[in-house]
Amino acid sequence: MVGKVLVVDDEDTLRLTIKTRLSAGGFETDAAVDGEDAIEKLKQTPFDVVLLDINMPRMDGITALGIIAEQYPTTDVIMLTGFADFSTAIDCLKKGAKDYLVKPIDTTELITRLRSLLRARNSEAALDLLRKSHASFVFDRVIDPVVKLHHALGLMKKGDLGKLTKDQSTVIEGLEEMAHNVVTGSVKSLDPVFLPAGEKAGDKKEVSLDKVLDGIPEFVSALAKPKDVEFVSHLKGKLPKIECEEHRLREALRSVAAVAVDCAAKGSTVSLDMEKDSGEKATIKVTVSKSGEKGQKLADQLRKPLDSVGGQFQKLDHDSLLLYAAQRTFAAHGGSLSVNSSKSEVVIECTVSKK
Amino acid sequence: MPDSKPNTITLLYRFRFDSGPEKDFSIQLEADSLQLLLNGNLKKPEWTRLKYHQCENCPLDDSVEYCPVAVNLSSLVESFQDSISFEKTKVTVETRERTFVKDTTLQKGLSALIGIYMVTSNCPVMDKLRPMVRFHLPFATSRETIYRAVTMYLLAQFFTMRRGGEPDWEMKNLAEIYKAVSVVNKGISQRISNASNKDANVNAVVILHSVGESLPYVIESGLNDIEPLFADYIKNIEEFKETLKS
Numbered sequence: 258m259v260g261k262v263l264v265v266d267d268e269d270t271l272r273l274t275i276k277t278r279l280s281a282g283g284f285e286t287d288a289a290v291d292g293e294d295a296i297e298k299l300k301q302t303p304f305d306v307v308l309l310d311i312n313m314p315r316m317d318g319i320t321a322l323g324i325i326a327e328q329y330p331t332t333d334v335i336m337l338t339g340f341a342d343f344s345t346a347i348d349c350l351k352k353g354a355k356d357y358l359v360k361p362i363d364t365t366e367l368i369t370r371l372r373s374l375l376r377a378r379n380s381e382a383a384l385d386l387l388r389k390s391h392a393s394f395v396f397d398r399v400i401d402p403v404v405k406l407h408h409a410l411g412l413m414k415k416g417d418l419g420k421l422t423k424d425q426s427t428v429i430e431g432l433e434e435m436a437h438n439v440v441t442g443s444v445k446s447l448d449p450v451f452l453p454a455g456e457k458a459g460d461k462k463e464v465s466l467d468k469v470l471d472g473i474p475e476f477v478s479a480l481a482k483p484k485d486v487e488f489v490s491h492l493k494g495k496l497p498k499i500e501c502e503e504h505r506l507r508e509a510l511r512s513v514a515a516v517a518v519d520c521a522a523k524g525s526t527v528s529l530d531m532e533k534d535s536g537e538k539a540t541i542k543v544t545v546s547k548s549g550e551k552g553q554k555l556a557d558q559l560r561k562p563l564d565s566v567g568g569q570f571q572k573l574d575h576d577s578l579l580l581y582a583a584q585r586t587f588a589a590h591g592g593s594l595s596v597n598s599s600k601s602e603v604v605i606e607c608t609v610s611k612k
Numbered sequence: 613m614p615d616s617k618p619n620t621i622t623l624l625y626r627f628r629f630d631s632g633p634e635k636d637f638s639i640q641l642e643a644d645s646l647q648l649l650l651n652g653n654l655k656k657p658e659w660t661r662l663k664y665h666q667c668e669n670c671p672l673d674d675s676v677e678y679c680p681v682a683v684n685l686s687s688l689v690e691s692f693q694d695s696i697s698f699e700k701t702k703v704t705v706e707t708r709e710r711t712f713v714k715d716t717t718l719q720k721g722l723s724a725l726i727g728i729y730m731v732t733s734n735c736p737v738m739d740k741l742r743p744m745v746r747f748h749l750p751f752a753t754s755r756e757t758i759y760r761a762v763t764m765y766l767l768a769q770f771f772t773m774r775r776g777g778e779p780d781w782e783m784k785n786l787a788e789i790y791k792a793v794s795v796v797n798k799g800i801s802q803r804i805s806n807a808s809n810k811d812a813n814v815n816a817v818v819i820l821h822s823v824g825e826s827l828p829y830v831i832e833s834g835l836n837d838i839e840p841l842f843a844d845y846i847k848n849i850e851e852f853k854e855t856l857k858s
Contacts, residue, residue, distance in 0.1 A: 267697075267698050267717070268697070268698075268717070268719060268720070268815065270753070270819045270822055270823060271818060271819060271822045273754060274822040274823060274825070274826040275822070277826065278826060281833065312697060312698070312811050312815075313698065314698045339805060339811045339815065339818075360801070360814065360821075361797060361798050361801055361817065361821035361822065361825070362818075362825075363794075363798075363825070364826070364829075
């Protein structure tokens with residue numbers, strides 16, 4: 258187990274002897290002469306642990322601890338304190354230090370504590386990775402598709418996609434309830450704080466945006482018509498090429514379109530447009546000319562990053578879930594998704610990196 | 613002026629601070645035994661009592677009321693009880709042979725001075741390092757200190773051998789001596805920490821401790837940091853021996 262340790266002390270003898278002992282103990286080490294120097298070193302390279310003296314010239318250990326805790330939260334800090342500094346040491350623990358050692362330091366004890374801290378860090382990192390991969394799987398592979406399924410079943414039940422017999426309605430209702438239960442249960446099991454934002458899309462291929470959008474206008478029209486909403490596509494001419502997971506990106510665009518229609522008030526227009534020259538990004542705009550309260554709510558909701566939604570996650574409606582899932586997909590393609598509202602108009606703007 | 617009295621060795625430590633004040637400490641050692649010569653009645657505050665944070669390995673029995681190192685350090689500790697470790701100072705050390713001057717931090721200068729008191733105060737553990745005081749090197753780096761400690765010990769083994777004793781060329785006991793010294797350094801730092809409001813005194817002992825604590829590991833690693841410096845020297849000596857034979 259190799260850990261990267263930064264020894265911060267203004268006294269060169271102490272710095273050197275600790276550094277030498279830690280290197281002999283198998284740690285990768287570097288040294289800094291005070292708090293300011295330590296922050297500079299952290300800017301250049303990450304460290305697992307910082308051994309931080311308290312009384313130093315220029316920037317003391319307590320100030321440096323505050324900066325490290327705020328700007329480098331994945332770096333653990335062990336404070337090095339004199340005998341009379343117990344209360345300071347306790348304060349440091351409250352401010353985020355993992356441990357403290359009293360000078361003069363027994364380097365054997367220091368190595369034992371460092372190893373124990375690094376073991377804990379490795380376990381925590383492995384657990385964190387597992388949580389993230391589980392959260393991604395549940396959100397992207399369960400919640401997102403089942404919400405879409407639930408949405409489609411809702412349309413079928415209402416007869417928007419064709420008239421149903423009574424038996425068919427009963428089956429659809431049952432399926433809709435099942436889908437709803439899967440979504441509710443999955444949402445309950447998921448803490449969005451573990452959702453990594455915008456994981457890179459895998460298996461990307463070069464494709465024209467025309468191809469990705471293939472079928473989307475028809476899809477929006479089919480959704481819009483029963484609601485007495487007009488759909489207009491302004492997408493004309495040759496669209497740029499992008500590198501993407503085609504199916505995943507198309508699904509995200511479908512979600513955006515479905516949500517837009519959901520927000521549209523009776524008699525309004527949903528339009529699909531593209532910014533003519535948006536630099537290295539291709540920007541697709543879905544505009545709802547007149548939305549109800551729902552559009553405004555969505556715009557407010559989407560301003561909060563998904564990993565900060567916290568306890569409110571379980572209360573999110575299906576449209577928010579769909580847009581958050583789409584947001585993750587666009588982020589995974591080097592782009593973004595945002596919802597803006599002004600008066601009654603709602604604009605969902607999606608960007609993706611051009612080839 | 614150093615060595616003004618016969619049969620004594622005098623070391624004068626002078627601390628000059630940017631803020632103005634100057635503090636002098638004169639240490640008189642008995643020339644043969646290198647024992648600290650005490651001047652007058654020393655203060656014996658509570659923290660100098662033997663039982664007060666007594667070192668874990670202290671061999672002194674209950675008949676001894678005060679820790680000899682603590683008593684000798686008391687005036688010095690009092691002088692710097694409100695000083696911070698990294699305060700800049702110009703330290704001048706006058707010995708019989710030469711004068712050393714260094715712009716340094718208080719903890720560094722103080723560390724060299726405390727080191728002298730510790731090995732000349734009749735502490736049974738620290739006394740084992742006493743001969744080094746005769747060749748005192750102020751502001752020594754850890755590498756220099758290790759070199760001096762090892763050479764002193766090996767010289768002692770040579771004298772042991774010459775007297776018909778059993779020399780310890782492997783330096784097994786030197787590592788043990790320094791492990792014991794580390795325990796005393798820790799004990800002393802605990803004592804003076806309670807007698808100080810700021811960290812200069814404690815950190816001075818911390819420096820001594822850090823060098824002492826590292827020495828057993830340096831010996832264990834075969835002094836591989838110093839050995840390369842001797843590569844050519846050893847070769848030359850071997851060649852010289854061959855020349856003498858022929």
